[in-house]
Amino acid sequence: MSFVTIEGLSFAYGGSRNRVLDGFSLSLEQGEVAAVLGPSGQGKSTLLRLIAGLEVPAEGSIAVGGVTLVDERTFLPPEKRGVGMVFQDYSLFPHLTAARNITFGLHRMSPKERAVRLGEMLELVRLTGCEARYPHELSGGQQQRVALARALAPGPRLLLLDEPFSSLDAELRASIRSELKAILAQAGMTCLVVTHDRADAEAICSRVVTVG
Numbered sequence: 001m002s003f004v005t006i007e008g009l010s011f012a013y014g015g016s017r018n019r020v021l022d023g024f025s026l027s028l029e030q031g032e033v034a035a036v037l038g039p040s041g042q043g044k045s046t047l048l049r050l051i052a053g054l055e056v057p058a059e060g061s062i063a064v065g066g067v068t069l070v071d072e073r074t075f076l077p078p079e080k081r082g083v084g085m086v087f088q089d090y091s092l093f094p095h096l097t098a099a100r101n102i103t104f105g106l107h108r109m110s111p112k113e114r115a116v117r118l119g120e121m122l123e124l125v126r127l128t129g130c131e132a133r134y135p136h137e138l139s140g141g142q143q144q145r146v147a148l149a150r151a152l153a154p155g156p157r158l159l160l161l162d163e164p165f166s167s168l169d170a171e172l173r174a175s176i177r178s179e180l181k182a183i184l185a186q187a188g189m190t191c192l193v194v195t196h197d198r199a200d201a202e203a204i205c206s207r208v209v210t211v212g
């Protein structure tokens, strides 16, 4: 069995008869980084929201690492899924420093464990020394890496990235693609990356799947 198994996933928004996803299936091996490619409005973000537990599918199932997240009998809430997500706009807390943003979800750790984890994450995303800065004091690429560190800090089993380059200018994109690829490989993360840009998909992912 694959590490991530999505089978027959269907979904329509609030009472609409038009299905955004209709019988979508996908398998991922552990450590695999795959892109979900497709034009605007085809349901890429919706797929991530279903995996994260922010929407409930009409049909189908999702399992990660042998644990069923959702099927006809089960619905694990988002915080119990072990799924990290980085949104298009990064959704950093503007009033918190980089360090506080990164450690935000680590309330179950002791202060000492939290400090160790923060150090590891800063090193992984190469932001050591920037921990006291607020989001507006960081470049777009640095903000993205803070968002990545925040999603990775609790040790998710699966990471979801929604349009990771949409807020970056073209020049930054090229260097950040390879940086992101290296960070994901170093963390050994299984990752699903939503994008509408085939070049982005091919630069960081070993596999491309399409929706729609």
Ligand SMILES: Nc1ncnc2c1ncn2[C@@H]1O[C@H](COP(=O)(O)OP(=O)(O)OP(=O)(O)O)[C@@H](O)[C@H]1O
Residues within 6 Å of the ligand: 013, 014, 020, 038, 039, 040, 041, 042, 043, 044, 045, 046, 047, 196
């Ligand atoms: N909260 C919502 N309520 C109703 N319809 C929605 C909602 N969110 C998205 N949709 C619709 O569902 C469809 C799929 O949207 P989704 O955001 O998943 O597409 P996408 O492929 O990620 O698009 P994009 O590349 O533009 O982000 C679209 O037709 C969209 O208008």
